[in-house]
Amino acid sequence: MSKIFALAGVVIKELYRRKDFYVLFVLTALLTLAAGMVNFFHDDKIVRYVKDICLLLIWVSALVIAVVTTARQIPAEREARTIFPLLAKPVSRAQVIAGKFLGCWLATGVALVVFYFFFAAVTGSKEQIWPWGAYLEAVWMHWAMLAIVIAMVLLGSIYFAAPSSTSTITLIVVAGILLLGTHLKIIALQQPEPMQTILTIGYFAMPHLEWYDLRDFVVYDMGLVPLRAVGLATLYAAAWTGIFLLLAWLGFRRKNLTT
């Protein structure tokens, strides 16, 4: 376990040495503050559009950080040939996968905390309320979804040729699930066979990332999601993360690292 944590530590250090996080955070902060300063009909109590914009930027930024950071982990080790001394430590290939996953997940967790703290500070200063319970649920569910995404990207980085292709394909897949995941069954029912069956299988077989998006609950002050549902969704995220990591390990185990 200590080897996995050591590997994870290196990934976290890499995140705060790289500029991705800082650039995205500054961009998010600037756009949110600019949106917050606009005065509509001389009413300074209007706040929900600021929450909406800020949360959208946080979601986009966190997704980009998670995907870009994870996609380059294993290809970079192979390209720099640091994978060989790493595996000679000795560290097993399963530990490399687990360490890389844990590092990326913890690193995005740290980024998320910073982003949501900024969100709470900006919106709280406008409306003078801090629904910490709703914020904690939103952060937790967001982080759980990113675990699935990070595991998915790790799997992609084993099979795809370059980090850029892994990042692009994963971002398209994740965006597709987030936008269409809920509606895929309705779309399937409107299609002729065999498309109806194919889409229905896809609907049941894909990870439902859209469950983890609690932005509406935060923006519209709709209270808390039942804790039992959050717990079950966390288990679902753990199961999908496990599936992707296992597939990544199976691919990485047989991977020729010299080519």
Place this chain on the structure above:
Amino acid sequence: MKLSPLSTLAVLLALALTLASGLLQTADQWSARAKSDNLFGMLFGDGRKLFANQFFTMADVYFHSGYYPSIFDQGAAEEKEIISASHGKKENEADEKNEDFLGRPKDWIDAFGRNFRITQHTHLENHNEREILPWLRLAADLDPQKIETYTVGAFFLREHLNRADQAEAFLREGLRNNPDSCEILFELGRIYHESYHDQNRARNVWQLGVKKFIARPGAEQKDTRLVFEELAVNLAHLETDAGNYAAAIDWFKAAQKVSPTAYALQIQIDVLQKKLAAGPPLSPPKLP
């Protein structure tokens, strides 16, 4: 002849400045887009209307606190409730039932997923209606010819937020962009009548609205009969309150021609005719 780099630079700068000052007048006329007084108009051209519609829909989404059908759900194309609310329509039980676009869960994924979606049909209240205003403001900036934006925005500002001054300013802006809009004139008249209690200005504005309606082509009149009915009925009530029963009857009769509830209007005409037959109303006693 040999010129030093600095001299070349000076000559080029002088040339650029001369051309810039000389061509400034004519350059303004080259492109119609450059004439746009709206930043969005210059950036997006006519494509801005698509964004305007989206922002107007966002206002309706906010009004429902996120409980809103997507393009895949039934009822996605129905009239927006912020529009019907601005026409004074109250929801009944059947309307509520129609708007339950989610229906029964289709499977366990759908059922479990509803824990993480807003599944209650609510409307903003207690001054939270203000949250729809940014989207209406943006919609108006993107498409100044979209009349509903002004009438809906003004309705919520006046009726729910007690901001008649802002409502009037928003409508005046709409009127500058759409000088022939009887819908905006109707809403403006409501501000004078209900918020400022200035019956003369309300009458003038509504009568102007009727004139603008009559000046419309036949097909357009047919599509916008509702606003004429609203103008005529409100003018009739205004004349009734002022004791001008004959004028009130005329307005009710005009409204009858386009109203789907002509019988209800006939009852009011009958009442007024009885009053008219009974003689002029007593003038209110003068205060000391």
